[in-house]
Amino acid sequence: MTVATERLRLAQPFRISGYVFEHSDVVVVTLSDGEYQGRGEGGGVFFLGDDVAHMTSQLAEASTAIETGVTRRELRHILPPGGARNAVDCALWELEAARSGRPVWELAGLAAPKALRTTFTLGADTPEVMAQGARNYADAKAIKIKLTGDLALDIARVRAIRAARPDAWLSVDGNQGFTADQLDPLIAALQAAGVALLEQPLARDRDADLEGYRSPMPIAGDESIVSLSDIAGAVGRFNVVTIKLDKCGGLTEGLLMAAEARKLGLGVMVGNMVGTSLAMAPAFILGQLCDIVDLDSPIFLARDRTPGAVYRDGDIHVGGEVWGTRDAADRKNL
CATH class of the missing domain: 3.20.20.120 (Enolase-like C-terminal domain)
Known part of the structure; x- marks a missing residue:
């Protein structure tokens, strides 16, 4: 597992009740088995204090469990809800799609996605x-x-x-x-x-x-x-x-x-x-x-x-x- 952080800048400030955003930081997780890889992006949840520092800390603590070959079901018990788990979970989906040669929507039991x-x-x-x-x-x-x-x-x-x-x-x-x-x-x-x-x-x-x-x-x-x-x-x-x-x-x-x-x-x-x-x-x-x-x-x-x-x-x-x-x-x- 590799973890990168990125700052996403907004084209202009964005205002909601109680907040004004000019940028947002995200983590990007890449999971590799040596042949295939999967990626996921997590932005966290600002009103829950789930920022990049929190997400990267969680990922560091869970890295050993994740790198031993965690399943998506197991991941729900290793990481709590939030941006860190989101990034890993989505990376696992893409990794599974790459290994199987089947698209994620098919793995999820859905029809081909429409606009x-x-x-x-x-x-x-x-x-x-x-x-x-x-x-x-x-x-x-x-x-x-x-x-x-x-x-x-x-x-x-x-x-x-x-x-x-x-x-x-x-x-x-x-x-x-x-x-x-x-x-x-x-x-x-x-x-x-x-x-x-x-x-x-x-x-x-x-x-x-x-x-x-x-x-x-x-x-x-x-x-x-x-x-x-x-x-x-x-x-x-x-x-x-x-x-x-x-x-x-x-x-x-x-x-x-x-x-x-x-x-x-x-x-x-x-x-x-x-x-x-x-x-x-x-x-x-x-x-x-x-x-x-x-x-x-x-x-x-x-x-x-x-x-x-x-x-x-x-x-x-x-x-x-x-x-x-x-x-x-x-x-x-x-």
């Missing part, structure tokens, strides 16, 4: 700037709006964006910025603007405030839903669970989460932390099972990997040339 409609995210700014951003997303069919918890300003933001893009499917992401007493006026305004989904309006330690709340629109849990063990607790509080590989610890856990959510009657959304197309590729596989897809991170980077994800007509497609599905000969160590 997916993805949301394109607007960072929080003035209503005028966000409305222009929505116009600039000329090819986008679905737009996700970052809010901050300033109720009057957030409602103005949503109204301006809807006026700019009357044709687009809209969702909003509260990023834990609201309180329970703001839900009724917020949701009323969102419904009036034709918004289809409200994501994580309350702080993750205030989920109980949603117990029994009758929302006229779907509410998705993001920060509140980290890994498989959190899915059952979403029932009665959320209608949709947002799965991010950096939160849950990789494609293996993500697939288990999607299956459990379906079993419990919950909708499923796949999202992303800041990452390159190498991180989007396994999430794109998971996205084949999801109702809502939010995999737009590479468009915010000053520079993505080459080859990378393709965005066209509001859709994302991540081909085998990026990760996980190339022929075995192409994944040999050179």
Whole structure:
């Protein structure tokens, strides 16, 4: 196992509730058996303190166990959910694909992946700037709006964006910025603007405030839903669970989460932390099972990997040339 760290610079600052991002650091894990190799990228979870220092420390501590030939099932007991496990898990998937000559989607028991409609995210700014951003997303069919918890300003933001893009499917992401007493006026305004989904309006330690709340629109849990063990607790509080590989610890856990959510009657959304197309590729596989897809991170980077994800007509497609599905000969160590 080799571990590298990289700093991904954003093309411009990106604002959500409580944070402004100008760059993000990631780890890239490469696993080699001497003939074939697999790669995975982990960005960690900033609101859980899962940064590069934390991830590299975890990988160093687990290196012996990993290098003895760990399976993906065993990895779930060696590393906790988070970016480090995500990077190793995705590397294991690609290594297995290389050894077997079978693409990851086939190993996962899925059909060949198709392009997916993805949301394109607007960072929080003035209503005028966000409305222009929505116009600039000329090819986008679905737009996700970052809010901050300033109720009057957030409602103005949503109204301006809807006026700019009357044709687009809209969702909003509260990023834990609201309180329970703001839900009724917020949701009323969102419904009036034709918004289809409200994501994580309350702080993750205030989920109980949603117990029994009758929302006229779907509410998705993001920060509140980290890994498989959190899915059952979403029932009665959320209608949709947002799965991010950096939160849950990789494609293996993500697939288990999607299956459990379906079993419990919950909708499923796949999202992303800041990452390159190498991180989007396994999430794109998971996205084949999801109702809502939010995999737009590479468009915010000053520079993505080459080859990378393709965005066209509001859709994302991540081909085998990026990760996980190339022929075995192409994944040999050179």
